[in-house]
Amino acid sequence: MAGPDTLDDYREKRDFARTPEPPGEHGAASGLPIFVIQKHEATTLHYDFRLEADGVLKSWAVPKGPSTNPKEKRLAVPTEDHPLDYAEFEGVIPEGSYGAGPVLIWDRGTYRNLTQKDGQEVGVAEGARRGHISVWLEGEKVRGGYALTRFRTGKGEAWLLVKKDDVEADPGRDPVADEPRSVVSGRTLAEIAAGAGHSR
Numbered sequence: 052m053a054g055p056d057t058l059d060d061y062r063e064k065r066d067f068a069r070t071p072e073p074p075g076e077h078g079a080a081s082g083l084p085i086f087v088i089q090k091h092e093a094t095t096l097h098y099d100f101r102l103e104a105d106g107v108l109k110s111w112a113v114p115k116g117p118s119t120n121p122k123e124k125r126l127a128v129p130t131e132d133h134p135l136d137y138a139e140f141e142g143v144i145p146e147g148s149y150g151a152g153p154v155l156i157w158d159r160g161t162y163r164n165l166t167q168k169d170g171q172e173v174g175v176a177e178g179a180r181r182g183h184i185s186v187w188l189e190g191e192k193v194r195g196g197y198a199l200t201r202f203r204t205g206k207g208e209a210w211l212l213v214k215k216d217d218v219e220a221d222p223g224r225d226p227v228a229d230e231p232r233s234v235v236s237g238r239t240l241a242e243i244a245a246g247a248g249h250s251r
């Protein structure tokens with residue numbers, strides 16, 4: 052992994068003797084970059100949207116989850132970089148630990164980076180610093196172009212996740228409401244919570 056270790060925040064927030072989450076000791080994967088969307092019932096329910104970039108998962112918490120309707124803007128709050136192997140995590144973060152609650156792999160797949168500035172390709176990690184990322188997702192539930200764009204608020208900054216108007220756009224779908232289960236195990240969050248200890 053090149054450059055500074057951006058997983059310091061991630062590790063500082065967690066006690067790996069207590070939580071089944073990975074400490075992130077494994078290096079970068081090969082092949083196409085991956086994305087994952089993890090449904091996480093912590094203090095509040097949200098969807099963690101993560102894109103592989105520079106050997107880590109760039110991460111945003113999306114309270115309402117992604118939409119397939121280009122007219123729906125979804126708030127996306129940046130969170131700390133996560134290790135690549137976090138994309139495999141599904142299970143229960145125990146009481147008393149950071150982010151306590153069940154997590155399921157709501158969608159996953161590979162993506163292509165479409166981020167540009169003045170006609171030049173911009174890497175996703177660079178796009179995260181500059182405040183704009185454009186990707187094409189190849190997931191099981193969520194596909195096609197999505198834009199993540201930073202904006203300023205009175206309190207600081209936030210981002211919006213918006214579906215691009217392309218062949219995969221579909222205002223008639225609502226995968227967050229209609230497709231709640233894990234794409235890996237088929238379980239719901241309640242089933243994962245009930246099977247605490249049975250993490251994978």
Ligand code: MN
Pocket residue numbers: 091093097099112150
């Ligand atoms: Mn989360």
